[in-house]
Amino acid sequence: MHDIATIRCEPEAFDAALARRGAEPVTARLLDLDTRRRAVLTELQDAQNRRNAASKAIGQAMGSGNTEEADRLKAEVTELKATTLPRLEEDARVLGAEMDDMLAAIPNLPADDVPEGAGEEENVELSIWGEKREFDFEPREHADIGPMLGLDFEIGANIAGARFTFLRGGIARLHRALGQFMLDRQTTENGYLECNPPLLVRDEAVFGTGQLPKFADDLFHTTDGRWLIPTAEVSLTNAVRGHIIEEAHLPLRMTALTPCFRSEAGAAGKDTRGFIRQHQFEKVELVSIVRPEDSEAEHERMTQCAEGVLQALGLPYRKMLLCTGDMGFGARKTYDLEVWLPGQGAYREISSCSNVGDFQARRMSARYRPESGDKKTEFVHTLNGSGLAVGRTLVAVLENYQNEDGSVDVPEALHPYMGGLTRISPE
Structure with missing residues (x-):
């Protein structure tokens, strides 16, 4: 706003x-x-x-x-x-x-250092991390590996329709392990406060974070007038809606591992095969509430927190600065992390970290009171990011850790979460 x-x-x-x-x-x-x-x-x-x-x-x-x-x-x-x-x-x-x-209905204004461009082709690559694995066989896509391991697209579609998947056995445990690992890392190492927020929210909550009114078609709406959250950003950021926060309490850093729900109305025909784009998925969300003068540094910090998960899992990725034409509606500056998928032979987005400035705070009337008593209250700055999308990280593990016999090695960082299982083999 x-x-x-x-x-x-x-x-x-x-x-x-x-x-x-x-x-x-x-x-x-x-x-x-x-x-x-x-x-x-x-x-x-x-x-x-x-x-x-x-x-x-x-x-x-x-x-x-x-x-x-x-x-x-x-x-x-x-x-x-x-x-x-x-x-x-x-x-x-x-x-x-x-x-x-x-x-x-007016989008946020871009920061001065955001490059101009019409679409993703004009995003700027800032850095690359990790060595791409050299395979002595032709690596396969996750949609070809997964079904033998318990990633069942057919049952999911039979139960709920397209863009739903049924996980079972070792791959279900791997999916759970990824979420728990990410959440533990963000809370114990990066100082985020674990939260368990509502998955259903009112109109004012999705308006506050910018999904309404422009993107109503991308959300699921219940018969009693609530919205299923497309990301925990909605619930976490609205925790300060209508509040005046004392400056001494800033920054606030919150995280949550939640299911997310998106109708994907604006993505018809995209990624219809596989586990990349689902109506229901899980994600570890990162949200920061900070003073205006701290938001740029917090943006860098948040992005590094997301990068740390990829590095711990040994997944090669690149960091992109989005151009003006590819940023989200509420963002003033966005970094995307794109993980390498050898089966696809391409980098794919796995995290998006955005500095929103005071755009959401104005919609939510979220302010802070400076410690100097002679100053008026000011709007906070809000930031959000993925730390990470669990399903897409599962895809990256399947493709980067696959073996020729169809099995998939479990990254070492996940061993404590897998009950001694170090490899998932075909059923």
């Missing part, structure tokens, strides 16, 4: 920043609404002042015996209460709602 006062002061700069994202200019229409709304509010205030003054004058007129003047004033007050004030209040409400709807 954007501040209309800032737009009012720097309309050209605002439109120029939007243009970097490929968005159309909006300030002319916004400022017209803002001017009309403020004019109505001024008229409303004048009418309220006139009502109050006339009401007071009625008593004075009655006291002096001027009944004619008292009757005239009474008629004026009646007209103000019955007609003028309701009309002006409704005009202000309609104009305010229209302006709020416009502001809610």
Whole structure:
């Protein structure tokens, strides 16, 4: 959400920043609404002042015996209460709602160091980690390895339809081990507080993090008006909605391992084969709430926390800086981590870490109180990232640790979570 006062002061700069994202200019229409709304509010205030003054004058007129003047004033007050004030209040409400709807539909502005570009082809590779394994056989994709190990796409589809998978046996345990390992690492080594948040949330929660109103079709909606979370970012970030946090309590770092649910309405036809893009999946989410001056450093830290999981698992990856045309709606700067999948012969996204600035905080009215008592409260900055997506990490393990006989070695970091199992073999 954007501040209309800032737009009012720097309309050209605002439109120029939007243009970097490929968005159309909006300030002319916004400022017209803002001017009309403020004019109505001024008229409303004048009418309220006139009502109050006339009401007071009625008593004075009655006291002096001027009944004619008292009757005239009474008629004026009646007209103000019955007609003028309701009309002006409704005009202000309609104009305010229209302006709020416009502001809610505008994406976040990109940080100055975000490269311009129209799509993922123009993202910038910042670094590469790890050595790609040399195979003495032709590596296979996870969709060909997995079914022999208990990754059952057929049963999942029979139960729930496309983009659902049924895991059993050793691969189900490996999936669980990955989630537990990630959660333990983020809490014990990286200082995130483990949380167990709601999976169903209200409208204001998904509005607060930016999924509503623009991306409603990408979410699952229940019959009682709630939304299944597309990521624990929604629940964790909304933990501070409507709060004023003492500066001494910042930064707040929270993590959760939860199921996530996405309708994938905007991804029709993409990754229909395999375990990459599912309607239901698990993810370890990282959320930070910080002071504005700390958000850039926190973004680097959060990304390193996600990278550490890949490094501990020995999975080669690269770090990408997303261009303006490939960033998410609420992000001002995003790093993607893309893991190497030898079966596909390609890097695929496994984590996305974003600095959102005060964009979500304004939508949620989340502030902090500076320790210096003479300062007003300020909006916090929020950040979110994957640490990591469990299903995609399972895919990466299957492809990078596969053997020619169809078995898959368990990465050493997961051995303590596997009850002594160091290799998963075909059923």
